[in-house]
Amino acid sequence: MSVTTPNIAESRRLLVFVNPNSGPGVALKTFNTRIRSFLGEANISYDLIVTTHVGHCQQIIQDSKDLSKYTGIVAVSGDGLLYEIFNGLFAREDWDTMCEIPVGAIPQGSGNGLARSLAHFNNEPYLHDPLVVSVLNVVKLKSREMDLCLINTTNFPKLISFLSVGWGLMADIDIESERLRMIGEARFTVGALARVMRLRTYKATIFYLPVNEDTPSEEMPPLPPLDEPLPDQRWVTMSGEFVCVYSSMVPFIGTDLFFAPKSVLNDGIIWLMIVKVPISKFQVTQLLLSMDKGTHIQLPWVTFVPVTAFRLIPDKSVGPQSYLVIDGEKLDTQAMQAQIIPRKGRIFMR
Ligand code: ADP
Ligand code: MG
Known part of the structure; x- marks a missing residue:
């Protein structure tokens, strides 16, 4: 093309x-x-x-x-x-x-x-x-169409994302390891070890809209504002203590992080991973280690779903030492929602 x-x-x-x-x-x-x-x-x-x-x-x-x-x-x-x-x-x-x-x-x-x-x-x-x-x-x-994502957060009502949204464990690793930037991508591994040792959990409510073959994501109406209820009864709700919420629109979120193995550029899908308690440090380690092969999505303690939209409402108890990371950019933890805009962007690719 x-x-x-x-x-x-x-x-x-x-x-x-x-x-x-x-x-x-x-x-x-x-x-x-x-x-x-x-x-x-x-x-x-x-x-x-x-x-x-x-x-x-x-x-x-x-x-x-x-x-x-x-x-x-x-x-x-x-x-x-x-x-x-x-x-x-x-x-x-x-x-x-x-x-x-x-x-x-x-x-x-x-x-x-x-x-x-x-x-x-x-x-x-x-x-x-x-x-x-x-x-x-x-x-x-030569260029190809690529999905983008529309994001609203409490403090930033209009953002565009091309890559990922993270909150909890993996977001914190990403940010806490920033000072290790000089060692390149290895910073993620080194940071991960430190964070799992001092594992935190994060209280929140998550809503997501699973991909539905019958309704193409193009036809999805805009989401209501963050403080208004979601319309459709197809939304799935999860509430409680989480270790990690992470989503991506592309397969790799880093050189060795094969996060969404089935993802393609224009599938109209946000690949959403949710990791809830109870979970042991060993299981968390296994999750992080299996991400280089993409096998984490089969682990029984991981929820991995293709969605067209999701909303994350962190509890007020979540402290300032945790972050919301959008395409690698750091925000303070805050409520957010994301909605796919299929094929809206273009990227140079042979
Ligand atoms: P990395 O992968 O190492 O984080 P990026 O290219 O993604 O590198 O850049 C990280 C951040 O640096 C971006 O948020 C960008 O806004 C910021 N930035 C851009 N130019 C400069 C600069 N001259 N000095 C410092 N930061 C910069
Ligand atoms: Mg995609």
Whole structure:
């Protein structure tokens, strides 16, 4: 599927963002020594922006008057800048056309879930040199439709998500291990060990809407505001103490985290995992360890369901040392709900 959207330029010109502080901090060097030449050889011109602060990329995307002159927008970073790109586009008045501009993911961060997932769809090995696989996905300038997710939280009424929502154990691991960014993706494993030793539980009520073959997710009406009851009797409710709630729209949420093995880019599905008490530390460890093969979804103490929407209402007792993590970005724990918007985004992929 090539880019034929009339509103999007076919000029072979990319807008490239580099986060110099991504992961081990070599993204700019990598761009100059290894990525630039690929673009040159493919006869692709580009404008380069090296981000200087959090929100820089999002602001530029949001305010740019001439975005449509670009064939696509590329992030040389972790998932963080991708989140800024999608949310920058989403904040624009012309979102309904600009959501069709393809986005490219060249992994340089400590969390590269989307790039890892694309390599999986390409059937390419990722561990040896993810860069080449990902650069090829961009320079071919071919793009595909991708599901996005609309999110409301108490403090942020309108967010867009392309990757994941986490709360409880795995969200806390992600955030607490941020100071280990320099060791790259291994930070997750090291952080996990520490967190399981001091396992916490979190009180909440969770509502989810299981995928229903009879009602395509396109036809789902918008969710009511967070403080109003949910309409449909098909919603499933779970209440009590949880260890973890995690959802993803892509198969890999990190290099070795094969979270949703059956996920594809445009399946219209949010893959939701719920882990409730009672559960032992041994069982939690087994859950985390089996995620590299994707076998955690068969564990009897794991609820793993394809849904089109969910709502999470944390209890007031949940303290400030726990987080709500959306596409790897940290928020304080707060009520939230998510709803799939099938095939709304585009991503560069061969
Ligand atoms: P990582 O995978 O290591 O977390 P990301 O590229 O995802 O790397 O970036 C993490 C965060 O860094 C993002 O939230 C982004 O907003 C922020 N950021 C972007 N540019 C800069 C910068 N120059 N200095 C510090 N943080 C930045
Ligand atoms: Mg999907």
